[in-house]
Amino acid sequence: MPVRPTPPTRVLLWRGATRACPVCGRRGLTRRWVALADTCPRCGFEFERKPGHFVGAVGINTIVVFGLILISIVVGVILMWPRPEAVPLLAAALPIAIVLPWAFHPTAKTLWIAIDLGMKPLEAGEARGGPEERAAQQR
Numbered sequence: 001m002p003v004r005p006t007p008p009t010r011v012l013l014w015r016g017a018t019r020a021c022p023v024c025g026r027r028g029l030t031r032r033w034v035a036l037a038d039t040c041p042r043c044g045f046e047f048e049r050k051p052g053h054f055v056g057a058v059g060i061n062t063i064v065v066f067g068l069i070l071i072s073i074v075v076g077v078i079l080m081w082p083r084p085e086a087v088p089l090l091a092a093a094l095p096i097a098i099v100l101p102w103a104f105h106p107t108a109k110t111l112w113i114a115i116d117l118g119m120k121p122l123e124a125g126e127a128r129g130g131p132e133e134r135a136a137q138q139r
């Protein structure tokens with residue numbers, strides 16, 4: 001089984017950050033925004049490479065959500081200085097804390113897949129459609 005070449009790191013990260021398949025760049029991988037498909041319809045890459053693979057995506061999601069909550073609180077305190085009030089700060093932070101973990105979840109997954117592929121390149125049979133496989137099909 002031919003090995004499809006892993007794209008360069010900058011391509012992997014761009015595709016992952018824009019919710020595309022890091023291997024082939026295919027978009028539209030989610031159902032109802034939050035549910036990522038199990039495999040890429042174009043290249044057949046199975047997104048969960050091993051059980052527990054998406055723990056890294058949960059970590060990315062947590063870092064982004066907590067980072068944005070922190071930024072909203074810091075900006076709110078700066079804008080209300082010298083008398084910051086808790087209610088407006090919470091009113092700004094609460095929607096971020098409730099909506100963003102769900103909305104960002106598929107992006108965190110594709111981004112984690114890209115990071116993982118950067119550390120552990122594609123192996124034989126993980127994705128179809130590489131140049132060797134296309135050449136073999138044309139013969």
Ligand SMILES: [Zn+2]
Binds near residue numbers: 021024026041042044
């Ligand atoms: Zn793909």
